[in-house]
Amino acid sequence: MADKPKIKLAVYWGAACGGCCVSVLDVHESLFTVVEHADLVFWPIALDVKYKDVEEMPDGNIDITLFNGAVRTSENEHMAKLLRKKSKILIAYGSCAHMGGIPGLANFSNKEEIFKRVYETSESIDNPNKVFPATETEVKEGKLTLPKFYNDVMTLNQVVDVDYYLPGCPPQTERLVEVFMAVVTGATLPPKGSVIGVFDRVQCDDCKRKKSDKKGITKFYRAWEVVDDGETCLNEQGILCMGPATRGGCGVRCVEGNAPCRGCYGPMEGIPDPGAKMMSAIASMLEGKEQDEIDKAIESVVDPAGTFYRFSLPGSILRRKQK
Amino acid sequence: MSKQKEDIRIGFYICHCGHNIGSVVDVPGVAEYVSKLPNVVVSKDYKYMCSDPGQEMIQKDIKEHKLNRIVVASCSPLLHESTFRGATAKAGLNQFFMQMVNIRENTSWVHEDKEQATIKAKDLARAAVHRVAFHKALEKKVVPVNPDVLIVGGGIAGISASLTLANAGKKVYLIERDATIGGYMAKFDKTFPTLDCAACILTPKMSSVLKHPNITLWTWSEVSNVDGFVGNYKVTVTKKPRYIKEELCVGCLACIDACIYKQGKFYDEFNFGLAKRKPVYIPFPQATPQVVVVDDKTCLHFKTGKCQQSCAKACDRNAFDFDQKPENVEINVGSIILTTGFEPHNPVKSPNYGYGKYPNVFTSLEVERLVNASGPTEGHVLLRDGVTKPKSIGIIHCVGSRDEKTNKWCSRVCCMYSLKLAHLLKEHTDADVYNFYIDMRTPGKGYEEFYDKLLNEGVQFIRGRVSEVTDWATTDSEKGKLVIRAEDTLIGIVRRIPVDMVVLSVGLEPAKDAQEVRKMFSISCSSEGFFLERHPKLAPVSTFTDGVFIAGACQGPKDIPDSVAQAGAAAAEVLALIDAGHVELEPNTASIVEEKCCGCQVCINMCPYTAISFNVEKGKSFINEALCKGCGTCVAACGSNAIFQNLFDDEEILSEIDGLLVE
Structure with a gap:
């Protein structure tokens, strides 16, 4: 194995919080194992490699690119296309690249509304001349440019061809190491388009909390409103947990920490609209049989759209708020 | 979505249904449009697709053009799905490769704009063409039919059906909520139009039921749970405590x-x-x-x-047992006939007629008891004081019938029983009898003749709806009487008729607990609340739940002959089911992919048919295919995507939606 040439690895971020890059660092001392097998050729958070350097690479030069973050700007799209061209394997890394993630919730709004809020009506903004970001601005010194801010947030596979998806917000580091080692050791890779680093079962399968067929939810509580008994299924206690419709792979991290699952690992294979699936799974647990009882329980869900589509709006059938 | 590996060859057939579809939808236009859709090899229109030549056309094309998918755009699948599945199967193709598009009930019958209706027909056809490519070959399951029958309700309909089936050698359980069978008919004195005594024709049938070796009669009992499916129902009957050991009591009183x-x-x-x-x-x-x-x-x-x-x-038989508790008995039957009857309209809901306010306003059913020789007055017609004979009587038709304020429907029996009561009251009291009617409805064998007879008996008929019954006298002759105010529409004046006794001919309503019964037996009610038949003309005693039949007034107001006729029809349907010996189950059932099930058990509570159970050892849920009715609720509820349903898998549904939306 030592004779094998090192593989070339790139990590890039689109519309992201930086957490995914940190999760790569979370491999801790395993990083030494990684660099033993791989050259990190591009990783803006850690290395000073310029876009120009990437552009000058021959096509297919990079073995694996972990692309995290959604596609929100023309810069994101440009880099996605560039890295696609330069990479043998392009992995959508993390919830944002996979399904749109938290930035994707902006699709419940649009560019105009977002600019107005951020640059005009926000309480901490004083912008009497109504100056908004523009792609080109003339100043004394010359022309300044900014990437174009798109109306929609897109998933990575809505702009380029993606080989694999590794979900999570952020992905569980152990899963990344497993995937990485699989590539390094030359194991047979799963078919293109697969979601990797996940289990073929939902969270509940690995959740140790006690579950029964009596869900009986009459009202949903926010975590601070009730005292969790520490052992009963959170949904059965009225704490909205996305476990029943979320794919396993993280090790039920949130619920192990007594916090409800928020759904970052996305839906099971073959589900085209994660939010709708979440809703029907959760609706199935309601106790009420009469319309008003059901309405009351549903009304107690704070921000249902944001809750059920928290990580998946751009990648769902719904995709965005319509006009 | 997975790509189809086989070469899809679709035949599309669109039906004119005479003018039913053809006069609204541009049928040849739709056929022409569909012929250009992907995978469509043949696209034809025909006057009547369900006819033999129509079906033969499909069969011929399947062979000639090597078709492997069929789409028929015509009427509701309820009507002809089995026809076209049959035609498909005859040509050697799996019958579930056929998909129907309803462009009659869903399109031509409900739209007037021809252009829009044609666009809709094209959209629906396109959706089906997309969907059918993903259809899979499925097989129907065959299960045996338990020959025992449950009949719920011991009125004349229940009695008749029980005897017919028992005489055919079938074992019948007859369940009656009251302490006796006989229903309303047992309360009547005479029956129209023949005036034969109700008891004389009914009680022999009642005792035949009791004595019949094939009939198990449980009175003072109610059905409390129904599980299972056609041919294999498991029914729980709750025997209410009678505090008498039935087998010991000999009725010495x-x-x-x-x-x-x-x-x-x-x-x-x-x-x-x-x-x-x-x-x-x-x-x-x-x-x-x-x-x-x-x-x-x-x-x-x-x-x-x-x-x-x-x-x-x-009691010299020691039949008393004051410690009796409700007792649940479980029985297995293959088919069920509901003969749960009706509820008479409560005239308190029509306050202008003074029932409950004026003592001498009676309901028709009370009068049935008054004229009955075994009734409380031994057949003497007396006012509420129990001594006075009425000298004048007004019978008001359509109380709780044909009335926007109460029930819109005609109760069908009131005209005839009002005529009968008029005759009996006249006979018993020789009083002046007035009938206030809207229209006289006497369509039945010997009914119009009976009306004629009454016209010659000196009974008065006033055509008009009564506005009110009042004790407010305007003349001396009205003092102490009940005054009936009505417009006499034949002479165009408002009349005030003072009478001693008012009889309200109350209409027939659905039984008070019809909704609960409906849910228990998984059948439907029509908008007014009577049980809904599968088809008003062609399946009048069947329901949308296979193996559950209805007869008598639970299906809608009807008289004794019609109830008995329906009971016979329901018995015949049951016999057909029993003699077939088996039923075919639709394969549109759901099943759980064991590896994907996370054991969250959400689906178990969702299932209306208790078809899902949890295997504690494996930590997985399982669906009993025989109990599954294919409603799809669990499929939607399963967050693990572990449940799929035949004929309605994601591929099929999503491709149908895609087909509907593309263009």
């Missing part, structure tokens, strides 16, 4: 004489309160079975615990 109450003191249900009964009673002398019942709401023993129990002491 010594206990009733011995009761601590010397006189009847409580509301007598059988006589609508016109008489009083004791806490231990028998509903009426010919009650079947001849077994008394103790009413625990009025019996001193249950109220105070201090009764000396003279009734039990008087």
Whole structure:
């Protein structure tokens, strides 16, 4: 194995919080194992490699690119296309690249509304001349440019061809190491388009909390409103947990920490609209049989759209708020 | 979405249905449009697709053009899905490769704009063409039919159906909520139009039921749960405590004489309160079975615990058992007939007629008891004071019928029974009898002749809806009388007729608990609340639940001959089911992919048919295919995507939606 040439690895971020890059660092001392097998050729958070350097690479030069973050700007799209061209394997890394993630919730709004809020009506903004970001601005010194801010947030596979998806917000580091080692050791890779680093079962399968067929939810509580008994299924206690419709792979991290699952690992294979699936799974647990009882329980869900589509709006059938 | 590997060759057939579809939808235009859609090899229109030549055309094309998918755009699948599945199967293709598009009930019958209707027909056809490519070959499952039958309700319909089936050698369970069978018919004196005595023709049938070796009769019992499916129902019957050991009681009635109450003191249900009964009673002398019942709401023993129990002491058979509790019995049957009857309209809901306000306003059913020789007055027609004979009587038709304020429907029997009561009242009292009617509806064998007979008997007929019954006298002759105000529409004046007695011909309503019964047996009600038949003309006693049939007034107002006819029809349907020996189950059932199931058990509670159970050892849920009706609820509920449903898998549904939306 030592004779094998090192593989070339790139990590890039689109519309992201930086957490995914940190999760790569979370491999801790395993990083030494990684660099033993791989050259990190591009990783803006850690290395000073310029876009120009990437552009000058021959096509297919990079073995694996972990692309995290959604596609929100023309810069994101440009880099996605560039890295696609330069990479043998392009992995959508993390919830944002996979399904749109938290930035994707902006699709419940649009560019105009977002600019107005951020640059005009926000309480901490004083912008009497109504100056908004523009792609080109003339100043004394010359022309300044900014990437174009798109109306929609897109998933990575809505702009380029993606080989694999590794979900999570952020992905569980152990899963990344497993995937990485699989590539390094030359194991047979799963078919293109697969979601990797996940289990073929939902969270509940690995959740140790006690579950029964009596869900009986009459009202949903926010975590601070009730005292969790520490052992009963959170949904059965009225704490909205996305476990029943979320794919396993993280090790039920949130619920192990007594916090409800928020759904970052996305839906099971073959589900085209994660939010709708979440809703029907959760609706199935309601106790009420009469319309008003059901309405009351549903009304107690704070921000249902944001809750059920928290990580998946751009990648769902719904995709965005319509006009 | 997975790509199809096989070469899809679709045949599309669109039906004119005479003018039903053809006059609204541009049928050849749709056929022309569909012929250009992907995978469509043949696209044809035809006057009547369901006809033999129509079906043969499909079969011929399947062979000639090597078609492997069929789409038929015509009427509702309820009507002809089996026809076209059959045609598909005859040509050697799996019948589930056929998809129907409903462009009649869903399109031509509900739209007027021809252009828009044609666009809709094209959209629906395109959706089906997309969907059908993903259809899979499925097989129907065959299960045996249990030959035992459950009949719920022991009125004349239930009695008739029971006897027909029992005489054919089938084992029947007849369940009756009251203490006796006989229903409303047992309360009538005479029946129209022949005027033969109701008891004389009914009681022999009642005792035949009791004696019949093939009939198990449980009175004072109710069905409390129904599980299973056609051919294999598991029914729980709750026997209410009668406080009498039925097998010991011989109906000597010594206990009733011995009761601590010397006189009847409580509301007598059988006589609508016109008489009083004791806490231990028998509903009426010919009650079947001849077994008394103790009413625990009025019996001193249950109220105070201090009764000396003279009734039990008087019983030389030791039949009393005051410790009886409700008892659940489980029975297995293959088919069910519901003959749960109707509820008479409560005239308190029509306050302008003064029922409950003026004592001498009676309902028609109360009068049935008054004219009955075995009734509370032994056949003497007396006013509420119990002594005065009425000299003038007004019968008001359509109370709670044909009325926007109460029930819109015609109750069908009231005209005829009002004529009968007019005849009997005239015969019993020689009073002046007035009938106030809107229209006289006498469509039946011998009915119009009966009306003619009444016209010649000196009974008065006034055509017009009564506005009110009042005791407000405007002349001396009206003093102390009830005045009926009505417009006489034949001479165009408002009339005031003073009478001693008013009879309200109350209409027929759905039974009070029809909705609960409907849910228990998984059938539907029509908008007014009567049980809904599968087809108003072609399947009048079937329901949308296979193996559950309806007969008599639970399906809608009807008289005795019609109820008996329906009972016979329902019995025949049941016999057909039993003699076929087996039923085919639709394969549109759901199943759980074991590896994907996370054992969250959400689906278990969702299932309306209790078809899903949890295997604790494996930590997975399982669907009993025989119990699954393919409603799809669990499929939607499963967050793991572990449940899929035949004929409605994601691929099929999503491609159908795609097909609907593309263009």
